[in-house]
Amino acid sequence: MNSKPEALTMETLVSLAKRRGFIFQSSEIYGGLAGFWDYGPYGTELVRNIRESWWRAFVYAQPNVVGLDTTIIQNPKLWQASGHVDTFVDPMVDCKNCNHRFRADHVAGFETKDLSKYDEKLAATKCPNCGKVGEFTPARHFNMMFKTYVGPIDDEDHLAYLRPETAGGIFAQFLNVLESSRQKIPFGIAQIGKAFRNEITPGDFIFRVRELEQMELEYFVKPDKAREEYARWKQYCMDWVLGLGLDKDKLRFYDHEKDERAHYAAESVDIQYEFPMGFKELYGIANRTDYDLTQQGKGSGKDLSYFDEATKTRFVPYVIEPSVGVGRLALALMHSAYTEEKVGEETRVVLRFNPEIAPVKVAVLPLSKNEQLVPLAREVFTMLAGKYRTEFDETQSIGRRYRRQDEIGTPLCVTVDFDSLEDKAVTVRHRDTMKQERVKIAKLPEAIENLLASF
């Protein structure tokens, strides 16, 4: 039977991801760059499907959520107003002996806002690199925003940042969206896009990276509705990740205590997933109060309050923010989908993706590279390729091609064989059961649709 190995390690996932074209080290031929990872052909389709599923659930299915697509580089005043220029920092120390640089909290083993606490602890701590004790510089703050210069002069007047989160652009466009979309409170603005964090120590494969992709919803509500909307979105996010096919036993809510959440947040929670390195944040949901619109209003000098026609009152909306990273979801989905199974002497590796997120839905495989089979298989490909991400593969033995499709999680394989030339039918193989059935080519699109729905 299909089963997950007792200890599915990150190394197994890294190896599969590279071998099968899901994830490569960015610019690997140049030795890579720490904290940057590229999606290969199947990873690209996987993340496309994740984005599409999210957009359907968080935008299209909602009568009062609209999309937005703002730039990565914005006027830097936005990040002063949001507090990122001052507070988006990690504590950093150097070892004076070996010149290596570390996150103070990682070396100390605890987190605090009081830098002197790190200095106390580190005075008697070994350097993780060279082993020398007590050689650390005093801890200091390091801002994690990447800096650049816009325009032809590199000076303070032209300094700008790569956004550390997509949310900022949403708050800055709150008024424009309100005026052009005619939404009324409650309503939401959703965005998918890249964000950048100059992590001192990126790691755990694609879990902690310097260039990431976020899917964020900012849902604007009356202050007195914030608690119930927070509870509603918290559950909605959990239902959505379960619907994607994540293993239920590996998911849990982790409510933040007061000292764990941002000073402005009234409530916040993580949906954690049990990755190979333990339970870690997958999805964050927060009641951010009126902090964001108040700060952006102060910073810009614009009035970002809302006039409620029904109650004739004016207020600064509260914001409920569900925020998730595409990469972490992709990693959790690969981890959840991974199974191994003994078939005779061999081990069959299968990524049991939900068909909605599987990178390839159907593979069309001529039994051999024959001058009669290949053209017929191409016809079958063309029948399906308009509707489903379909792959065409004509080399190697059919058994090896099945195993390859299993490893990338393709739900269905369609084999065109010599009988096909006579009976105008093909064999459809099911990924999970390996059962095969004969289907007339004329009825194939309908059969594929029904079979995909049966997973």
Add this chain to the structure above:
Amino acid sequence: MNSKPEALTMETLVSLAKRRGFIFQSSEIYGGLAGFWDYGPYGTELVRNIRESWWRAFVYAQPNVVGLDTTIIQNPKLWQASGHVDTFVDPMVDCKNCNHRFRADHVAGFETKDLSKYDEKLAATKCPNCGKVGEFTPARHFNMMFKTYVGPIDDEDHLAYLRPETAGGIFAQFLNVLESSRQKIPFGIAQIGKAFRNEITPGDFIFRVRELEQMELEYFVKPDKAREEYARWKQYCMDWVLGLGLDKDKLRFYDHEKDERAHYAAESVDIQYEFPMGFKELYGIANRTDYDLTQQGKGSGKDLSYFDEATKTRFVPYVIEPSVGVGRLALALMHSAYTEEKVGEETRVVLRFNPEIAPVKVAVLPLSKNEQLVPLAREVFTMLAGKYRTEFDETQSIGRRYRRQDEIGTPLCVTVDFDSLEDKAVTVRHRDTMKQERVKIAKLPEAIENLLASF
């Protein structure tokens, strides 16, 4: 009848784009940032549809093209190898009187690689800002790549660039894709993503921006097939933009003469569109020869040649590159779609988008904000929202709501009125003809599908 105004100006498009939520100035509440533009709710859906159409045509419909999604920040050696560090430059001058900075070619009125030619001309040229003559500094090269630093130290060892084009990441991953996807020459790798160019003088709305989104295909071929593949993709790109609904009369091929193309390109062509400021590049197609893989092979020390099993020969593939900007396409599509029409005393503005790219496919409009109509209209919304981007709008007169949907290009409006409560039917209004027909709610999804196909 519908007609395009004699001179549809950029100002008209800028104004419509802002008023109706297609395009806003980035971080506008802070005074914006030159060369950066955000997509509002309808612009976001428009560009989502453009990307999806491109991906279907250039990836899914092709049996031998795979996708890729590489990072914006890559190992900087990649951009040394590609030549961007040395040659991705614009000629720049300052006016010593007013300290304004200009593109030398813009002020001189011609382009040359010989900087001294600019100096000769500019010695007798007025400053476009202060009007003083002959006050320009000597022309010098300005590199258009945005710079940043990766890791906690800002020095030359940690310098990196924001990619100036998506193609570089494709060439760097050529080997990994070849090995994991099992493609054989000819095959292609496609990518959609952001690129950054620190333009000295951004302008023409979203035509020349500093943060852009590209859709690029790199199609790898045998050297002796490059000419025919180049001709094939040139036509395929033209057919695709015509299929999106761009005005045929505003499109033309512009073949580059030898001195207009990159030194390594054997052939290149632009598909130009007649924007308000004249015919300008929309789509670029180039035969880049073996330049890219040769350079990346030299830079990385890896062998990026290909062994052809059929002919037992080894060669560095040639590359055919069709490359297009999402923003320029969005601008051309809005421009092509824009029509004005006299209806009685009023002027009706309609964006006649092809339904495939229209931001909203169907608007569901209860005739009035009535406690019986609104719940029924919500039911109708829910029937459609899973399949089509559907909008729900319940305020203002029905006439004004129709006009608003016309201006954002919504093909169909579904009105729920008081008769609907009795006859379980709704009125469907066609954007272009304004004709209305009564449709049973139970048959609505089928009717919508047929009507959308009729445009």
